[in-house]
Amino acid sequence: MRNRIALVFSFFFFTSLAAADPAAADDRTICAQRGHDDRIAACSRLIAKSGGRDAVAFDNRGAEYGDKGDYDRAISDFSEAVRIDPKYALAWQHRGAALLRRNEVDRAIADLTQSIRLDANNPNALNDRGMAYAAAGDSERALSDYNAAIRINPRFKFAYFNRGRLYAGKGDHTRAIAEYSEVIRIDPTYGYAFNNRGLSYRDTGQSERAMADFSEAIRLLPRTTLAYNNRGDIYLLQGRYDQALADFNDSLRNDPQHQSALVNRGMVFEKLGEVAKARADFNAALAAPQKYDSAKWAMDKARERLAALDDTSIKTVPATTTSVIALPGPSSRNDRRIALVVGNSAYENVAALANPARDAALVAETLRLTGFESVTLLTDLRKDALTAALRDFARQAEIADWAMVYYAGHGMEVGGVNYLIPIDAKIASDRDVSFEAVALDQVLNAAERAKRLRLIVLDACRDNPFANQMKRTMTLASRSVSRGLAAIEPEAGTLVVYAAKDGEMALDGEGRNSPFATAFVNNMRKPGLEVRRLFDVVRDDVMEATNRAQKPFSYGSVSGRQDFYFVAGK
CATH class of the missing domain: 1.25.40.10 (Tetratricopeptide repeat domain)
Structure with a gap:
């Protein structure tokens, strides 16, 4: 997406x-x-x-x-x-x-x-x-x-601007942001600098700053197609489909052949169940000239979505969405609930995963409809973006009652330490892991300031994708490199849920979503299902769906003096 x-x-x-x-x-x-x-x-x-x-x-x-x-x-x-x-x-x-x-x-x-x-x-x-x-x-x-x-x-702004583009292309968004900021200092009316700085903010998980920059670029360049498309992309990821559709329409009004805007608008139509319009946009993107550097992404995505629309399983999406909308409210309307939802699918150095991005989108949509005030959905994050997203979430958690992180993607355990794997990780030896991946402790730290409930849900227990290429270093030969994730003992008030028990592997399944994500979303919707009981039911559903090949497991404890519900009972 x-x-x-x-x-x-x-x-x-x-x-x-x-x-x-x-x-x-x-x-x-x-x-x-x-x-x-x-x-x-x-x-x-x-x-x-x-x-x-x-x-x-x-x-x-x-x-x-x-x-x-x-x-x-x-x-x-x-x-x-x-x-x-x-x-x-x-x-x-x-x-x-x-x-x-x-x-x-x-x-x-x-x-x-x-x-x-x-x-x-x-x-x-x-x-x-x-x-x-x-x-x-x-x-x-x-x-x-x-x-x-x-x-x-x-004071030559164009050289700063191009130097920023060079850094951004290398994934060094910190330097890129500094360069674009210098351009803006020299010329506050230069809209392209706001647009490009917005892209770097977006790619480092700073969606609010990105939105502000795209909006300023639009104000300065009302006939732009790029900034409208980029802002609409964030609205789409956040599930704010009306605003996304308006931005993609404005982008295409300025350039009717902008392939990325056509594909993005098609995905909005797909979310809204307007399949004919989605098909039309995806086909138009394939027929449009390749004028932008995003052309390859747009064409690949258009082909992917057209193939998915031919899959009869897509027909279940509108009905599922409708059933979610009818949910009762959360257990306490005074709770401030926030969530960070990450799905890493497009791995650059190992095989891509089919479901995490879709799983993340499904979980994020359901969380919004069960009463979460803020849900940040991010997909295909490089390490700097994942770290920045956790840093931003930690600031939000300081004034939250519930702080939840859902992660779908690759994870691994080395020497008893669990890691989430960004899409740009290059792990040639066990020594590389701490430099290339993000330790689970960082995720726990991001949520720790929430007042009532810290919930970490990891659909990341797949087989180690680097196992066949990792070298064991002599100095670190005692480190274990095991299947799945290692057991964990979080502090009181924190619940950590694995899609598969420690040392075991989770499955992607054969459908559009993993067995764990499907069970989690289905049970999250049920009124009056207390959170501890909820994950017991998720465990049973996943075991049944996988013929007992996968067993989710929960670690940690929450207060026994109060109950926690995604959706309150009647």
Whole structure:
């Protein structure tokens, strides 16, 4: 469900030079004026008067063609400018930028390098070459050029912006956020910086800050398609379907062929049971041109959802949703209940899991409808994002009565310590685990300040996905690396529930959701089922569904002086 948009902005920096020709003063003024309606005609008259020898007029006319997206004519004019004056540094830069816009990366780098040889103090040429190097996958040279541009002009916002994109592409969102914040300090009206900073906030689990940035980007760029889509993506993850639908409609109003917005809107329609509309959007996404870096994600997701709609099991979703809506209220309307729900499916270095993202969405939707005030749903989190999400949740838990964390994905136990596995984990040896994964203690700490109930639910007892590739280090040879998770003894007032007993494995099952998630959601809806009893029933249901191959287990204790209900009795 997450929209993995990596934004690419190439910037033209056309600088006009006017020759001192009093007889053509009006044409020179217009030819040097970017965006003037008569600019191309004025430049053409100057070129004709000069007998085709006016390099500046060719350069300015090429700039106007470039602004209009006519890169063939732009490149032709820039080529004439450098033929007439081979030392015309700006014309080399402009042709390099136009070639980059046509994805002719090697030729772009050659032209921009020549421009820098002729004028080493032009930050625009350095910034453009940095983008070309980034497009070629040479991040070190790209970073060097951005740094050089900033040394020349410490207030050059575009180099900060592109440096931020480079860091974000590497997953270093802390640095990316700092770069985008510097752009905003320099130019508070630059909407793209708010949009991209919002993406980094989103990818680190800071959804409220992300929403604020996307909203500001929309205010500054009302005709944007990207920020509407990105904000709608968060609404979709939060189950706020009306707001999500409005944002995706606005995104598509600005660009009817934005593939990610089409797919995201299709998923909203799917959630609402409007299957025909969902199909139409998914098919439209597959037919649309691939204009954005999110195109591959969008096409893969569209194919996935169309295949799922062909599965008869999808027909049960609207009925299930309707049955949840009819629930009675929670046991105490004064309780402040919050939840963090995480589903990791798209693992990068081991096989992906089919169900966790779907399980998380189902659990989150049910929690909202059983009276939880705040439910944060996040999927496919890298380590920095998972850590940031837990940090944010810990702050919320300080003023909550209930704090619940549900995690579906890979988990493992090493040396008696349980870990949740982010999607970007690379674990080649047992020594890597503490650096690449998130210890269960961090999850417990995130919920510990809640006043009445701390509940941790882990559908993470699958087989260790790194077992066949992990090396045992000599110094750590005594560490055990077992199946499933290890037993735990949480403090009083905390209940930890495993989808499978310690040392045993949980199953994904053959349906759209795991046996544990299905049993948990079905029993969570039942009025008057006290939480301790609830997980006893979940255990029985899972054992029956798996022919006793999987046995959920609860650890810890809660106060015997009060009862806890997801849904109160009549």
